[in-house]
Amino acid sequence: MRVGLLILKRLGAALLTLWLVSLLVFILSSMLPGDAASEMLGQSATPEAVAALRLKLGLDQPLYVRYFQWLFGLMSGHPGQSMISGLPVAEIIGTRLPKSLFLAGLTALVSVPVALTIGIVSAIYRNSFIDRALNVMTLSMVAVPEFLVATLSVLVFAVSLRWLPALTIIPDVADPASIARAYALPVMTLCFVVVAQMARMTRAAVADQLDQPYVEMAVLKGLTKPRVILRHVLPNATGPIVNAVALSLSYLLGGVVIVETVFNYPGVASLIVDAVTSRDMPLLLACTMVFCTAYMVLVLIADVAAILANPRLARS
Amino acid sequence: MAQDLAHRRDVLTGLTATAAGLWVPQTVQAQPKPKRGGRIRVACMSSSMADTLDPAKGALSTDYVRHYMFYSGLTQYDKGLTYKLALAQSIETKDRITWVVTLRKGVTFHDGAKLKPADVVYSINRHKNPDTSSKVKPIAEQFAQVSQTGPSEVTIRLTTANADLPMILAASHFVIIKAGTTDFKTAIGTGPYRCTQFKPGVRTVGTRFDNYWKSGLPYLDEIELIGIPDEVSRVNALLSGDVQLISPINPRSTRRVRGSNKHTVVETKSSLYTDLIVRQDAFGGEDFTLGMKHLLNRQLISKALFRGFATIGNDQPIAPNNPYYLEGLPQRTFDPDKARFHFKRAGIGRTRVPLFASPAAEGSVEMAMIMQEAGANLGLNLEVKRVPADGYWSHHWMKHPLTFGNINPRPTADLVFSLFFKSDAPWNESGWKNAKFDQLLTLARAEADEAKRKSLYGDMQTIVHEKGGVGIPVFISLVDAYDKRLMGYEPVPIGGLMGYGFAEYVWWGA
Numbered sequence: 095m096r097v098g099l100l101i102l103k104r105l106g107a108a109l110l111t112l113w114l115v116s117l118l119v120f121i122l123s124s125m126l127p128g129d130a131a132s133e134m135l136g137q138s139a140t141p142e143a144v145a146a147l148r149l150k151l152g153l154d155q156p157l158y159v160r161y162f163q164w165l166f167g168l169m170s171g172h173p174g175q176s177m178i179s180g181l182p183v184a185e186i187i188g189t190r191l192p193k194s195l196f197l198a199g200l201t202a203l204v205s206v207p208v209a210l211t212i213g214i215v216s217a218i219y220r221n222s223f224i225d226r227a228l229n230v231m232t233l234s235m236v237a238v239p240e241f242l243v244a245t246l247s248v249l250v251f252a253v254s255l256r257w258l259p260a261l262t263i264i265p266d267v268a269d270p271a272s273i274a275r276a277y278a279l280p281v282m283t284l285c286f287v288v289v290a291q292m293a294r295m296t297r298a299a300v301a302d303q304l305d306q307p308y309v310e311m312a313v314l315k316g317l318t319k320p321r322v323i324l325r326h327v328l329p330n331a332t333g334p335i336v337n338a339v340a341l342s343l344s345y346l347l348g349g350v351v352i353v354e355t356v357f358n359y360p361g362v363a364s365l366i367v368d369a370v371t372s373r374d375m376p377l378l379l380a381c382t383m384v385f386c387t388a389y390m391v392l393v394l395i396a397d398v399a400a401i402l403a404n405p406r407l408a409r410s
Numbered sequence: 411m412a413q414d415l416a417h418r419r420d421v422l423t424g425l426t427a428t429a430a431g432l433w434v435p436q437t438v439q440a441q442p443k444p445k446r447g448g449r450i451r452v453a454c455m456s457s458s459m460a461d462t463l464d465p466a467k468g469a470l471s472t473d474y475v476r477h478y479m480f481y482s483g484l485t486q487y488d489k490g491l492t493y494k495l496a497l498a499q500s501i502e503t504k505d506r507i508t509w510v511v512t513l514r515k516g517v518t519f520h521d522g523a524k525l526k527p528a529d530v531v532y533s534i535n536r537h538k539n540p541d542t543s544s545k546v547k548p549i550a551e552q553f554a555q556v557s558q559t560g561p562s563e564v565t566i567r568l569t570t571a572n573a574d575l576p577m578i579l580a581a582s583h584f585v586i587i588k589a590g591t592t593d594f595k596t597a598i599g600t601g602p603y604r605c606t607q608f609k610p611g612v613r614t615v616g617t618r619f620d621n622y623w624k625s626g627l628p629y630l631d632e633i634e635l636i637g638i639p640d641e642v643s644r645v646n647a648l649l650s651g652d653v654q655l656i657s658p659i660n661p662r663s664t665r666r667v668r669g670s671n672k673h674t675v676v677e678t679k680s681s682l683y684t685d686l687i688v689r690q691d692a693f694g695g696e697d698f699t700l701g702m703k704h705l706l707n708r709q710l711i712s713k714a715l716f717r718g719f720a721t722i723g724n725d726q727p728i729a730p731n732n733p734y735y736l737e738g739l740p741q742r743t744f745d746p747d748k749a750r751f752h753f754k755r756a757g758i759g760r761t762r763v764p765l766f767a768s769p770a771a772e773g774s775v776e777m778a779m780i781m782q783e784a785g786a787n788l789g790l791n792l793e794v795k796r797v798p799a800d801g802y803w804s805h806h807w808m809k810h811p812l813t814f815g816n817i818n819p820r821p822t823a824d825l826v827f828s829l830f831f832k833s834d835a836p837w838n839e840s841g842w843k844n845a846k847f848d849q850l851l852t853l854a855r856a857e858a859d860e861a862k863r864k865s866l867y868g869d870m871q872t873i874v875h876e877k878g879g880v881g882i883p884v885f886i887s888l889v890d891a892y893d894k895r896l897m898g899y900e901p902v903p904i905g906g907l908m909g910y911g912f913a914e915y916v917w918w919g920a
Binding site for chain 2: 132143150179181186245256263365371372374
């Protein structure tokens with residue numbers, strides 16, 4: 095029942111965290127110069143026009159009033175309207191979030207198996223040529239900035255070879271071939287970023303377990319190598335691995351601004367940048383809440399998975 | 411003159427019912443005959459949640475393009491900063507205060523409704539209503555009364571005479587919407603394309619409107635409009651064949667585009683400029699200003715920043731392609747000796763002079779560096795303060811003694827002078843005051859005689875050149891790039907993308 099209790103406790107803490115984050119984001123973003131009214135009018139702002147727009151957007155009210163209005167709205171299920179477009183925030187995020195989730199999902203589908211394989215192989219053949227080669231490869235992958243990977247891959251595969259599109263335009267008809275074509279480049283770029291971290295975490299965790307006496311015991315008992323790794327080592331190494339995976343996945347949701355920019359992909363990461371630059375408070379807060387929740391849910395899933403995978407933890 | 415021009419244009423429009431080809435600008439006729447069909451994807455610079463179908467709120471190039479796709483105005487911009495009649499069959503005035511607009515007959519909206527005078531009255535009047543949050547409210551203030559005066563006639567009465575009204579009405583903000591429209595989730599207009607999809611920040615799709623009032627136009631079946639904010643990505647998307655037309659591109663990318671034998675660039679000479687603003691209440695006024703103007707190395711700025719895609723400026727905002735441009739105004743040049751002389755007279759010495767620049771004002775950071783370098787050689791202690799684009803317009807522009815502005819092309823000389831140079835204009839960037847200039851401005855606006863008008867605008871250019879508080883080093887050309895299979899594309903100096911109105915003219919020649 096450890097798991098149930100953990101989930102309950104985590105939920106409580108999550109609500110508290112969400113509230114604190116919303117407060118922090120609200121205060122910090124209100125300290126930025128200008129507000130939605132002045133940003134909307136931009137260069138053509140006159141004091142009268144700004145004042146009129148502020149009144150219309152409700153920005154004339156004191157900060158705390160606006161915060162509580164937003165908070166009560168959220169609690170009653172209405173995260174408000176975007177100040178810039180006037181559309182309901184829920185609708186905007188509702189159209190963008192599935193796209194981000196899809197991109198993140200595809201990337202996870204490719205990157206997790208690759209990373210685990212790299213990590214386990216290099217742990218098994220520690221200090222061999224293979225290990226060192228994989229090590230150098232993953233390190234250089236993580237060292238190359240993602241904008242470079244993205245731009246170079248576009249130049250090579252889209253502009254020169256013309257094999258793949260330079261933009262990720264979601265096909266209207268969702269057949270696997272056109273999806274693969276559209277998503278190949280962004281998924282590849284993102285894999286460059288996340289595979290290295292996950293692979294190195296996996297290698298460390300597996301290597302750590304391989305040094306344990308129980309592994310030696312299992313080997314002495316004559317178990318085959320695959321059986322030692324899969325049945326004995328991996329369950330014990332799961333904790334750190336799923337945590338690394340969870341961290342990478344949460345990055346895939348909100349941290350992929352560059353990939354969204356280069357491939358012009360309408361995800362939530364660029365939405366939050368839009369929201370900050372246009373000082374669109376309701377949209378910004380809603381996006382933050384979504385990222386924050388996703389992050390905590392992923393970490394929670396990672397912890398639960400670690401417990402369930404590890405018989406010792408699950409029983410105690 | 412305004413109405414003369416209108417009548418001449420009218421003859422043309424009467425012919426187009428039988429010969430659609432007449433609408434295609436002259437130089438294009440050497441190209442293959444326009445043909446119907448095809449679908450293109452177009453990428454602009456900006457697309458965000460602020461994208462709008464409300465013409466009053468149009469703020470960026472994608473908005474203007476969208477509005478000209480779905481709606482039509484009473485008039486339209488033509489090449490050479492002139493206008494032609496559109497939904498208006500004629501526009502007549504005797505005193506340039508009261509204007510009688512006769513509407514074209516048989517124009518229908520996308521939903522089948524007929525165009526009525528009430529639509530025009532509503533579309534123009536709403537700009538004055540503060541609830542509309544119109545971008546052109548200051549311009550709309552001059553409409554004293556707009557009312558229906560006949561079954562297909564609208565009369566516009568202005569507060570003061572303005573000979574430029576037909577030019578003003580060609581702006582995308584003044585396109586005609588259906589009376590009573592308050593919801594802009596989709597667009598019901600009389601424009602060449604129907605709005606079949608509109609997702610702010612993602613895409614806009616327009617489908618050919620079969621009952622468009624210019625028979626035969628438009629040519630394309632469908633246009634998809636997207637935004638790619640990153641310039642490199644935009645160029646890549648063109649070169650990889652994902653989009654067929656992009657705007658704008660950096661002059662530095664022109665080589666890449668021309669290197670591909672499938673694509674080409676087109677330069678639109680415009681009156682867009684980034685100007686050095688010298689607040690007139692700081693650092694001892696006139697001499698300091700003149701010193702700064704002589705410190706602008708215009709040739710270097712044109713060559714190094716814009717690869718020659720620019721027209722040398724002369725510290726006044728009327729570009730050579732404007733009909734009212736004054737020829738023969740002595741060109742101010744980069745002259746360190748004169749600059750030194752003026753700085754000495756201003757007594758500036760080694761005082762630290764902060765100069766604010768930002769990526770928000772195109773090219774200003776580089777201009778500031780060039781000036782700092784040139785100033786250092788004269789002992790001027792210019793300190794470049796580079797500030798982020800975010801918040802620049804609200805917190806820095808015109809708020810320090812030395813800043814940079816970035817002024818978009820305006821259709822008329824009157825507009826640019828009224829908005830940015832009139833003594834009491836809110837965006838009188840340098841805060842200069844010149845009573846004679848203000849007087850000339852009012853006179854020129856009402857003047858019916860073109861020759862007299864031109865001489866008045868000439869005088870104003872001279873005054874701004876000599877006494878104004880801004881340095882205008884160059885007019886920046888707008889550079890678009892497109893797939894060579896796209897035909898009928900040519901510059902209209904009001905802005906990129908054929909003055910944002912390419913949608914109804916281009917065709918796919920593949």
